[in-house]
Amino acid sequence: MLVAMILVPTVRLATPADARAIAELSREAIEHGLGWTWTRDRVLKSIHDRSTNVAVADEQGRVLGFGIMKYGDEKAHLSLLGVEAIHRKRGIGSLLLAWLEECAVVAGNDRIGLEARRDNESALAFYAQLGYRPVGSVAGYYHGLMDAVRLEKKLGTDPAP
Numbered sequence: 001m002l003v004a005m006i007l008v009p010t011v012r013l014a015t016p017a018d019a020r021a022i023a024e025l026s027r028e029a030i031e032h033g034l035g036w037t038w039t040r041d042r043v044l045k046s047i048h049d050r051s052t053n054v055a056v057a058d059e060q061g062r063v064l065g066f067g068i069m070k071y072g073d074e075k076a077h078l079s080l081l082g083v084e085a086i087h088r089k090r091g092i093g094s095l096l097l098a099w100l101e102e103c104a105v106v107a108g109n110d111r112i113g114l115e116a117r118r119d120n121e122s123a124l125a126f127y128a129q130l131g132y133r134p135v136g137s138v139a140g141y142y143h144g145l146m147d148a149v150r151l152e153k154k155l156g157t158d159p160a161p
């Protein structure tokens with residue numbers, strides 16, 4: 001009898017050894033067409049930053065997705081979130097974001113802000129589903145080439161049905 005095994009990735013803190021995979025995923029999944037700013041060195045800086053968590057979704061030692069969140073006194077900021085294209089729509093983005101949000105609650109933050117490309121319909125749908133609401137926009141946020149939508153979620157409130 002053939003038994004199918006369903007693998008669920010584990011979310012864990014990134015180590016310096018993950019920095020290259022994260023940077024390459026950022027270039028492919030997020031920064032396409034905008035120039036590469038989240039290089040390995042910049043990711044490494046975030047990994048070592050005490051007020052930032054870099055989380056990865058790890059499946060048998062392979063990084064399938066990652067998220068970078070910086071925590072403040074009251075508000076956290078999601079700097080980046082990306083899942084490898086062939087592993088999207090498996091719940092990995094939600095898993096990563098829930099893990100980072102939990103840390104924000106523990107850190108005493110009451111809301112999370114982020115920016116998303118105005119043309120990124122799938123990300124906007126993803127964040128809306130998880131309770132993020134538009135609070136403004138920033139013209140030319142991405143190297144003057146692309147506008148951003150600013151989104152925010154109040155922690156401790158469930159997404160509207």
Ligand SMILES: CC(C)(COP(=O)(O)OP(=O)(O)OC[C@H]1O[C@@H](n2cnc3c(N)ncnc32)[C@H](O)[C@@H]1OP(=O)(O)O)[C@@H](O)C(=O)NCCC(=O)NCCS
Pocket residue numbers: 029030079080081082083084087088089090091092093094095115116117120121122123125126127129
């Ligand atoms: C946005 C992103 C992180 C979502 O990750 P993911 O693992 O595919 O998301 P999930 O599987 O957890 O999706 C959760 C819900 O979000 C919504 N959603 C996700 N992708 C969607 C899409 N392409 N279109 C519409 N809704 C979508 C759905 O409601 C989905 O629930 P469902 O699968 O039950 O319908 C991923 O698409 C990605 O890496 N995109 C490229 C990088 C990027 O845009 N990052 C965000 C801006 S920094």
